[in-house]
Amino acid sequence: MTTRLVRTLTAAALVLGAAACSSSAGGDPLAAGGSGAPRSGGSTVVVGSANFPENVLLASVYSQALKAKGVKVEEKFNIGSREVLYGQLQSGALTVLPEYNGALLGYLDAKSTASGTEQVNAALKEKLPSALGILDSAAAEDKDSLTVSKETADRLGLKSVADLAGKSGELAVGGPPEFKSRREQQFKDVYGLTFKEWKPTGDTTANALKDGGIQVGNVFTTDPRIVQFGLVPLADPKNLFSVQNVTPLVNRAGVDATASAALNAVSAKLDTAGLTALMKRVSVDKEDPSAVAKDWLKTNGLG
Template sequence: MRLVRTGSIALLLVSLLAGCGLVSSSGTFHDASLPGGERPLDGAKLVVTSKSFTEGVLLGKITATYLAAAGAEVTDLTGAPGSASSRQAQLNGDADILWEYTGTGWVNYHNETETIVDPKELWQQVHDIEKRDYNLEWLPPANFNDTYAFAASGPTAQRLGVESLSDVAALPVGDRTFCVDDEFFSRSDGFLPMLTKYGIPYNDPNGVPAGNVTRMDAGVVYPATAKSAPCNFGMVYTTDGRVKNLDLTVLDDDKKYFLPYSGTAVVRGAIIEEYPQLRTLLGTISERLTDQLMQDLNGRVDIDGEDPSDVAYDWLRSEKLVE
C-alpha cells in the first residue's frame, strides 16, 4: 500500500506541475555513496518532498541525495507546486520529509500573531505544537534564517552611513525611500507596522510620506535597490542569491521586528521512530547551512542557471559528505 500511495502522489504531482507549465523535478537526484561505503539507512523507504521555489527544491535535493547515499530507497517529490501540496502530502502520510520554516509554521499553519524574536524559542513553540497536533518532528533548525529584511546598495549604505533600520529612521525624510512588493506592503506583519515600530509611520510628513514608497514586483525590487533608483532601500529575503550577486548590504533589524524563519527539516513521527538515525544524518546537513551558503547555492540556480540536482550534489561532495 505504501508503494501504491507514493506512486499515486508522484503521478499527481507530475500532472499538477505539468498543468502549471512547469517540469517536474521528481526523481532527478544524483547517485552517490557515503565515504567508506556506510549504509545506515539500508532497507529504509523514504519520500522526500519540497515546495517549488528554488531554496525549497535545493534543500529537498540535498536531502534526497544524502539519504539515498546512506542506503535509503528515496522517492523524490521535490518541487510540489505551492506550500499546501507538500504540506498536505506530509500530513496525509504520502511524504515523509519536508524542509519548513519556523515563521511559516507559526503564522501560516497555526495563525499565531505574537512575534517571538528568539529563533530557538520560536522553534520550540512550533516543534511542540506540531508534535502534539500532527505527530510531526521538527528537528533542530539549521543555521540560516530566510526572513524579510531591507537592503541598500553598498555605495548607498556607505554614503548614508546606515547599518541598521534605526539608522534609516534617523535619516532626513527625503532619504527614506523604499521599494516593496504589494504582498509585503499589505501584510499585517509587513511594511506598515514595521515603519511604526521604527517610529517613522507611513503617510506622515515626518515619517515616510506615501510618495517615498514605490510598490513593484518582488523581482524588480532587487535591481532597483542595486541602482538606488527609485529607492534607497528595498525589501529582500536574506538568503536570496541576488543579495550577494548585486552586492547589496542587508540592514540589521536592530529592534527585532521580523519573525525568524529558520530552515528546519520536518519528519513524520512514525518515520523518525522507525529510523532514529535520521536525526544525526539530517543534523549533519543542518549544521552546515548558513545564510551566506544559501545565498551562494540559490544564486547558482537563479542567476547562473544550474540544475538544483547538480548544485546539491556538488555541495555535498565539497563537504565530503558523499562520494
C-alpha cells in the same frame, strides 16, 4: 471452548497489544534525538520545496542525503508558498520540507515573542500539530531583510528599517507574492511604515532594486546578489524578522531513524557562509541545484 483455552487466548492478545503499544511509543523518530523504528515496507519519503531557488537547492540536498542512506525518495519541488506546502505536509502528501524556523513560527503564531534558535524551536514544538515535527536546526540562517540600493540608502540616509518612517509612503517595495499579506500590518504596527506600492517581484527582487523598479525589497540575507549589486540590508532594531535557521519540517509518520539521522547530519554541516556560497552557484552562476547539492554532500562526506 474450554476455560483454559479462553484464558490462553486472552493472555496472548494482551501480550500482542502491549508489544504494539511499545512499538508505537518507540517509533517516534522525533523523540530522544531522532531514534525510531524503521518504516514498514520501506515506504517512500516525499521531499517537497517552496517555489524559490534556495528552497529547491535545500530540498535537493535533503533528497540526495536520504538516497545516500538507502531511503526511497520522491521529489516534488517548486510547489508554492508555505500557505500551500503546510497543508500538504500535514495531510501526508509531503513528508519532508526545508523550513526556516522563525518564519514557520510566525506563520503559526504571529504574536510569538520567542527569540533565538532554542526558544523558537521550543515554541514551534508547542504550536505544531501532533502529525508534524522538526528535526535539528542548521547553523545556516537565511533571514528576511528590507534591503535598498546604495544610492537609495545614501539619498535618504537609511541605515535601519526605522529610518524608513516618514519616507515609506514615497517608495515601492517588492518581494514574494505573499509578502504583502504576511508583512504589511507588521510594518505598520512595529515601524509605522505604509509603502506607496507593493510589487510581487519574487526571486527578481534584488535585480529590481538594482534596476530601480522598486526602492525597497525583501531580499534574503544569503542572496549573493546583495554583494554582487552592492545592495544595503537595513538593520532591524525591533527584531521584526526572527531567527531563520534552516530546519527540516517533517510528517512524523513518514520518517524513521535512518531518515532522521540523514537529515540531522545535513543540519550539522550546513552553515550560513556555506549556504551563501552554494546560492552564488545557483543564482549567479546558474548551475543546476541538483549538481550543486551533490557536490556539497560529497565534500562533506554525506553523499
